[in-house]
Amino acid sequence: MTEIKVRINHISKVYENGDGIRDIDLEIRNGEILTLLGPSGCGKSTILRCLGGFQGVDSGHILIDGQDVTELPANKRPTSMVFQSYNLWDHMTVYENLAFGLKLRKMAKSKIREKITAMLQLLRMPEVVKKYPSQLSGGQQQRIAIGRSLLLEPSVLLLDEPYSALDAKIRQQMREELKRIQRETGVTVAFVTHDQEEAMALSDRIVVMDKGSIAQIDTPQNIYENPINRYTASFIGEMNFLDQGLDVQAFRPEDATLSAEHGDFLARIDHVSSAGHYGIITLTYQEQPLKIFVDKVALAQYQPHQQVYVTVNKAKTYGAPALTAGKSGA
Numbered sequence: 001m002t003e004i005k006v007r008i009n010h011i012s013k014v015y016e017n018g019d020g021i022r023d024i025d026l027e028i029r030n031g032e033i034l035t036l037l038g039p040s041g042c043g044k045s046t047i048l049r050c051l052g053g054f055q056g057v058d059s060g061h062i063l064i065d066g067q068d069v070t071e072l073p074a075n076k077r078p079t080s081m082v083f084q085s086y087n088l089w090d091h092m093t094v095y096e097n098l099a100f101g102l103k104l105r106k107m108a109k110s111k112i113r114e115k116i117t118a119m120l121q122l123l124r125m126p127e128v129v130k131k132y133p134s135q136l137s138g139g140q141q142q143r144i145a146i147g148r149s150l151l152l153e154p155s156v157l158l159l160d161e162p163y164s165a166l167d168a169k170i171r172q173q174m175r176e177e178l179k180r181i182q183r184e185t186g187v188t189v190a191f192v193t194h195d196q197e198e199a200m201a202l203s204d205r206i207v208v209m210d211k212g213s214i215a216q217i218d219t220p221q222n223i224y225e226n227p228i229n230r231y232t233a234s235f236i237g238e239m240n241f242l243d244q245g246l247d248v249q250a251f252r253p254e255d256a257t258l259s260a261e262h263g264d265f266l267a268r269i270d271h272v273s274s275a276g277h278y279g280i281i282t283l284t285y286q287e288q289p290l291k292i293f294v295d296k297v298a299l300a301q302y303q304p305h306q307q308v309y310v311t312v313n314k315a316k317t318y319g320a321p322a323l324t325a326g327k328s329g330a
């Protein structure tokens with residue numbers, strides 16, 4: 001049976017403006033990377049802050065390693081949080097930054113040295129030990145911030161958009177590194193991001209959030225293959241939606257093919273472009289935009305304004321949003 005590290009038991013936290021989280025019920029398994037994913041304001045950071053003890057809950061309970069921590073302050077919880085802004089102390093060297101929390105725990109100097117050496121090895125950056133944060137790149141600073149948290153040996157490492165200040169290429173490297181570190185240490189990670197690509201690349205499981213509630217929890221693959229509703233379908237990966245009166249047909253750009261001779265329906269090509277290793281064709285069908293990926297070698301046979309047949313090979317059907325949704329103004 002999977003060991004449960006964290007049990008979030010029906011927690012709610014609603015702010016004065018009515019935003020927040022409602023009845024969040026969730027388990028984090030031992031040694032997994034669980035990502036809270038959703039647009040700005042959906043409440044993902046609130047969940048993380050509640051876990052870390054930086055935010056109280058209105059109702060519900062949080063258990064970590066079977067212990068009820070709901071009323072414990074942040075410094076008494078077996079968690080450690082890394083924020084978007086690295087929060088290293090500028091006037092301290094990397095060594096001193098890493099040593100800080102261990103000194104507070106009254107660890108022997110020789111033990112601290114041993115642990116920091118091992119941590120810098122794990123991070124593969126032993127050469128920065130005497131540097132100050134200002135002498136490091138943003139990515140390096142964030143790796144040190146994660147190392148500082150890991151040295152405290154938390155039951156759960158909490159990461160709140162830790163890579164959002166970094167550029168795309170570095171972010172990608174950081175994800176790979178976090179996965180490696182997680183594998184090597186076995187630490188349980190709760191990660192917050194609004195970036196679905198990041199969530200897909202990093203997570204064992206993703207919690208898709210929608211306006212303070214959980215829309216879907218599953219592995220990246222299962223969410224991609226079987227989004228539970230239209231919201232999740234539109235949030236994870238690219239999706240075409242064809243309005244069919246009562247229903248909406250949803251299909252991925254890679255799940256349809258084009259042909260000059262036959263297919264499910266005729267559509268007009270708007271744009272033809274290359275993404276390097278594949279082609280992207282945008283089309284219009286009954287005034288609805290579509291995007292379809294094609295093999296790069298097939299790209300040359302398509303031009304704007306051309307009529308082509310589309311065949312949808314794999315689709316899901318969702319109920320259309322209610323006509324009155326969002327129109328009441330009440």
Ligand SMILES: Nc1ncnc2c1ncn2[C@@H]1O[C@H](COP(=O)(O)OP(=O)(O)OP(=O)(O)O)[C@@H](O)[C@H]1O
Nearest residue numbers: 015016017019020039040041042043044045046047
């Ligand atoms: N301390 C607070 N006081 C009052 N309202 C807050 C507070 N923190 C968050 N909120 C409200 O709750 C909403 C959800 O905040 P939260 O930080 O959990 O969202 P999020 O999904 O992490 O988005 P973001 O990425 O923008 O932080 C916010 O849009 C804001 O309206």
